[in-house]
Amino acid sequence: MPNRRSVKSGDDRATDAHVRSRDYLGQPDIDRLLASAKKGRHGVRDHLLILMMFRHGLRVSEVIALRRQDVDLAQSRIWVARLKNGLSVEQPVAGEELRAIKRWLARREDALPWLFVSERKQPLTRQAVNYILGSAGTRAGLERVHPHMLRHSCGFALANKGHDLRVIQDYLGHRDPRHTAHYTRTAAHRFNDLW
Numbered sequence: 709m710p711n712r713r714s715v716k717s718g719d720d721r722a723t724d725a726h727v728r729s730r731d732y733l734g735q736p737d738i739d740r741l742l743a744s745a746k747k748g749r750h751g752v753r754d755h756l757l758i759l760m761m762f763r764h765g766l767r768v769s770e771v772i773a774l775r776r777q778d779v780d781l782a783q784s785r786i787w788v789a790r791l792k793n794g795l796s797v798e799q800p801v802a803g804e805e806l807r808a809i810k811r812w813l814a815r816r817e818d819a820l821p822w823l824f825v826s827e828r829k830q831p832l833t834r835q836a837v838n839y840i841l842g843s844a845g846t847r848a849g850l851e852r853v854h855p856h857m858l859r860h861s862c863g864f865a866l867a868n869k870g871h872d873l874r875v876i877q878d879y880l881g882h883r884d885p886r887h888t889a890h891y892t893r894t895a896a897h898r899f900n901d902l903w
Contacts, residue, residue, distance in 0.1 A: 732860035737850055738762055744847035745840070750827070752815055754840050756808040757824055757832075761855060763805055764788055765862035765880045768855045772832045774823040779809060794881030 733741065742762075745754040761771050769791050778787040784806055789796045801809065822831040832840075837855055845853030859880070866876045877885055 732857055732864045733850070733853070734861075735865065737848070738861060738865075740848040741841075741844055741850060741853065745844040747847060748840070748843060750840075752808070752812050753824060754844060756805075756812045757837065757840060758844060758858065759805055759808055760786075761858040762862055762865075763802070764799055765859045767791060767859060768834050768837050771855075772822075772824060772834065772837060775821045776813070776823055777821070779823065781806070781810065788881070790881030793883060795878060795883060797878065797881065799879065 742755055742758055745751060745758050748754050757771065760766060760774075761768075764786065766774075766788070770789065773789065773791075774786075778789070779801070780786070784801045785798050786801050787796070787798050816825075818825070818829055820829060820831075824832045826832055826836060841853055841855050841858075845851075863876060863880055866879065867873075873885065
């Protein structure tokens with residue numbers, strides 16, 4: 709059996725990662741990406757953008773549509789309006805993310821309704837988000853990072869933490885559980901105590 713491929717993996721790798729191209733980032737890669745985003749020209753904004761896309765599994769079109777009124781700082785909540793016929797939900801905003809939102813809003817000198825704006829005081833475009841993420845990925849030494857990877861990374865991270873498939877489905881706004889089942893093929897460690 710010398711030609712047999714080992715499928716042992718770390719906690720953030722999919723059990724079939726050896727045969728499938730990786731469409732998500734593990735927590736160490738997310739941490740590197742977030743750290744590199746802080747070093748960019750618009751570090752406060754870019755860090756928050758990437759953090760929110762990861763934490764809430766936001767699509768590009770969902771993140772650029774976020775408005776200030778969607779964030780309730782007093783209640784530490786955010787309203788996530790899902791697109792593609794998804795289920796819109798209110799989600800909690802945790803410590804690091806809440807502080808990042810406050811930092812970003814404190815820097816803003818405009819009264820524009822969008823949460824994320826460009827230096828020209830316009831809402832960010834899809835291309836701008838792709839550029840921000842690609843630049844942060846390059847600085848972090850990551851290959852081909854694209855925005856939808858953050859949505860997948862969110863799903864896999866939640867599944868790795870052992871959250872119920874139904875909760876993940878609702879959190880990501882999936883109407884069809886088959887879309888969420890993709891995230892259950894996560895870390896090999898979930899098989900450790902079966903026998």
